[in-house]
Amino acid sequence: MAYMKKFNKLREENNKFVYKSYETLENDETIALKFRYQLVEADKTTDFEHRLSFGKSDKIAMDSDFSNIAFHIGVAEAISYYKIAAPKEFVIECGTLDENQKDWFKKLYYNGLGEFIYLNDIAVTQDELVDFVVKFEGEKFEKIEVQTKENNIIPIGGGKDSLVSYELLKDEFPDSFMFSMNPIVASKAILDKHPLNSIELKRELDMEKIFYFNKQGYLNGHVPFSSIVGFISIWLGLIYKTRYIVLSNESSANEENIIFNGLKVNHQYSKSIEFENDFRYYVSSFITKDVEYFSFLRPLDEIRIAKLFSLEKEHFFTFRSCNVGSKKNEWCAKCPKCLFTYIMLCNFIEDATLRRIFGKDMLDDRDLQELFDALSKSEEVKPFECVGTYDEVNYALGKKVRSYSNAELPHLLKNYKVKDIDYDLRIDFDGQNNLPEKFKEILKDNVERLNF
Numbered sequence: 001m002a003y004m005k006k007f008n009k010l011r012e013e014n015n016k017f018v019y020k021s022y023e024t025l026e027n028d029e030t031i032a033l034k035f036r037y038q039l040v041e042a043d044k045t046t047d048f049e050h051r052l053s054f055g056k057s058d059k060i061a062m063d064s065d066f067s068n069i070a071f072h073i074g075v076a077e078a079i080s081y082y083k084i085a086a087p088k089e090f091v092i093e094c095g096t097l098d099e100n101q102k103d104w105f106k107k108l109y110y111n112g113l114g115e116f117i118y119l120n121d122i123a124v125t126q127d128e129l130v131d132f133v134v135k136f137e138g139e140k141f142e143k144i145e146v147q148t149k150e151n152n153i154i155p156i157g158g159g160k161d162s163l164v165s166y167e168l169l170k171d172e173f174p175d176s177f178m179f180s181m182n183p184i185v186a187s188k189a190i191l192d193k194h195p196l197n198s199i200e201l202k203r204e205l206d207m208e209k210i211f212y213f214n215k216q217g218y219l220n221g222h223v224p225f226s227s228i229v230g231f232i233s234i235w236l237g238l239i240y241k242t243r244y245i246v247l248s249n250e251s252s253a254n255e256e257n258i259i260f261n262g263l264k265v266n267h268q269y270s271k272s273i274e275f276e277n278d279f280r281y282y283v284s285s286f287i288t289k290d291v292e293y294f295s296f297l298r299p300l301d302e303i304r305i306a307k308l309f310s311l312e313k314e315h316f317f318t319f320r321s322c323n324v325g326s327k328k329n330e331w332c333a334k335c336p337k338c339l340f341t342y343i344m345l346c347n348f349i350e351d352a353t354l355r356r357i358f359g360k361d362m363l364d365d366r367d368l369q370e371l372f373d374a375l376s377k378s379e380e381v382k383p384f385e386c387v388g389t390y391d392e393v394n395y396a397l398g399k400k401v402r403s404y405s406n407a408e409l410p411h412l413l414k415n416y417k418v419k420d421i422d423y424d425l426r427i428d429f430d431g432q433n434n435l436p437e438k439f440k441e442i443l444k445d446n447v448e449r450l451n452f
Contacts (some may be wrong), residue, residue, distance in 0.1 A: 007086065007122045010219065016040045016089035016133075017082045020047075022074040026062065030055055031239070035074045037081050046213075048081045050074075051204040052232065059197075060239045061146075068141035069235045069287055071095040075105060076231045079223045080205060082109070082130070083116055084213045091133045096140050102132040104282050111275075112224025114265040115257070115384050119221055123261055144288040148243040152176040153199070153236055155229055158186030159321035160309040160341070161248040165296045166190060167312050168446050169246065172438075177240060179233065185329040186320040199236060222384065224270035230279050230293060237291035244436070249276070249295040251432075252302050252388040258381050267384045273298060273432045280434060296443065298433035302344050302388035303395060303425075307450050310348035316357055323385070333358045336383035339371050344388065347399050363400075364410035372412045394419040 018038040025032040032053035039046045052073070071094065082090065097105065110117075110126040117124060152169065156162045156178050169176060179199040180187040191198035214220050226249070233245040253271035256264040269275055273295075280293055297305060309315070321341050324332040331338050342362040345354060355361050362368060374380045376397060378390045387393075398418040401409065427447060429440055 006217070007120060007124075007219065010085040011088055013042050013085075015042065015087065016091050017078070017085070017087050018091045019074060019078055019094060021094045022067075022070050024066065024070055025053075028056070031060070031062070033070055033073060033235075035077060037078055039081065039085060039087075041085075046209060048206040048209055050077055050081075050206060052077075052201060053204075054199060054201040057196075061241055062239065064144060064146055064238070065142075066144065066235065066238060067095075068144055069231065069238060071141065072287060073228075073231045073235060076108075076228045079109060079112065079228075080210070083113060083221060083223060084210070084218045086113075086122075086129070086219055088128075088131055089133055090130050091135055093135050096134055096136055096138070097132055098140075101282075101286060104278065105132060106130060107278070108224065108227060108270075108275075110263075111266070111269045112227055113221070114260075114263055114269060115267050116219070116221030116223070117263065118258065118260040118265045119384075120219055141286075143286070144238055144290070146238055146241055146288070146290050148237065148241050148290045150244075151242045152244045152246045153179050153233055153240065153242050154246045155233060155248070156180045156183070156187045156190050157248075158184045158190075158319060158326065160315075160319055160345075161250065161297060161305055162187075163190070163312065163315050163319055164305055164308045165246060165248040168308070168442060169296070169439075172442055176246075177236075177242060179236060181229065181232070184320060184326045186318055186326070189318055199240070201232065201236075222267065224275075226268075226270035227275065227279070230270070234283055234287060234291050234293065238288060243290065243292055244439075245291060245293040246439075247271075247276075247293070247295040248297050250297045250300050250302055250305055250388075252392055253386070254432075255382075255389045257384055268386055271295075271386070276434060292436070294434040294436070294439075296435065296439055298435065299427050299429050299431065299440075299443065300447070302392045304427070304447060304450060306344040306396075307348050308446065310345065311449075316349070316353065321386075331358050333360055333362055333365075334368065334371075336371050336375065336385040336387055338362065339368055340375055340383075340385070340387040340393070343375070343393055343396050343400075347396060347403070361410055363412045366411045368412060372416075376416070391421055391423055394421055395423040 020036040023034045030053050035050040037048040110129050152173050154176050177197050178191050178194050181201045181203045249271040253268040254273050256266040258265050320326050322331045322338050324335045374383050375393045401413050
């Protein structure tokens with residue numbers, strides 16, 4: 001209840017959050033967006049400045065008015081500052097949202113901050129969390145029209161999923177653009193392979209002020225980062241005149257971690273098919289019809305993605321999915337993401353190779369028992385990381401246990417009871433996904449080589 005009291009106290013003391021302005025800055029070398037926000041409290045007002053920038057190339061065209069998408073990036077990025085006090089009133093002074101658009105962002109903020117709401121023990125509904133108040137006298141934004149090419153922008157995070165998309169699409173689309181924000185070593189390695197088709201974007205938060213509020217005991221927590229990537233990637237699609245934004249989110253991103261006060265709390269909400277469908281609707285209705293956003297791997301589960309990755313040996317010792325160790329370009333080998341990745345790969349990559357990748361046999365580490373249980377037992381709270389479903393984990397573990405025959409099991413598998421689950425290995429390519437037909441055929445052709 002202490003967090004709930006803090007939430008209520010902050011909302012009483014902090015009158016409003018203000019989206020003041022956005023600005024496009026351009027010189028001979030770079031293009032940048034700069035955003036200004038304010039947190040208005042009873043006794044003071046704090047200004048925040050947020051910036052995005054990337055280097056120019058001869059493949060971009062700034063020959064249209066991109067104010068519409070620039071403004072929307074600002075609404076999405078604002079969440080990193082709004083959450084500090086989560087005031088009821090969110091004032092917009094630099095653009096317009098109609099009632100449908102306000103409702104759309106209310107849903108994004110509520111569900112995207114679901115983990116934040118749960119971990120801060122906040123009792124609030126979608127209608128109660130935030131009101132978007134427009135105080136702008138200018139014209140409504142026009143939709144952007146550009147002539148886009150049949151090419152891709154592929155966000156590269158450095159983990160196995162985006163590398164699978166990259167590998168499966170590189171022959172059919174050799175001129176795809178590789179996009180990464182503040183790239184880690186693993187993603188930078190892919191960008192460096194395509195110097196003429198790489199987009200390296202620098203994202204600068206107002207960290208000094210964020211840290212100040214953290215130290216003062218204000219609120220903190222997870223934000224829907226993939227939604228921010230989504231709006232930025234639409235901007236890049238328009239500038240690079242490229243039609244397809246190709247994400248690498250899989251079907252298991254749809255599963256929530258826990259249900260809290262009726263809210264399905266999903267760490268991966270902005271990677272889910274629900275958000276993807278909502279985002280596609282919003283972009284085509286209010287921003288542009290000339291750039292299309294979808295997840296290439298949506299029909300697949302983590303099991304098949306792991307098998308596909310296991311065929312790409314050149315990436316074994318360079319990929320990184322560990323958030324803890326990514327900046328040091330290492331696997332920490334003690335977090336939920338590391339253990340989950342190890343479990344997904346353990347049936348497809350030899351044990352000796354996995355030990356080299358992760359630095360140890362993670363299934364033989366007794367210190368990981370609590371994490372192991374959280375990943376494999378549905379009565380536990382699934383870790384707040386980008387990990388798969390309980391069924392995926394238990395399918396992989398059951399398969400691994402059976403592979404040992406008479407050999408001694410590693411520690412975490414000794415007391416593990418193989419679950420009697422009916423895991424459906426069928427793929428519904430015509431189910432919940434938004435793949436254009438040409439992409440669906442590429443994915444089908446590659447999945448057919450897997451032996452399940």
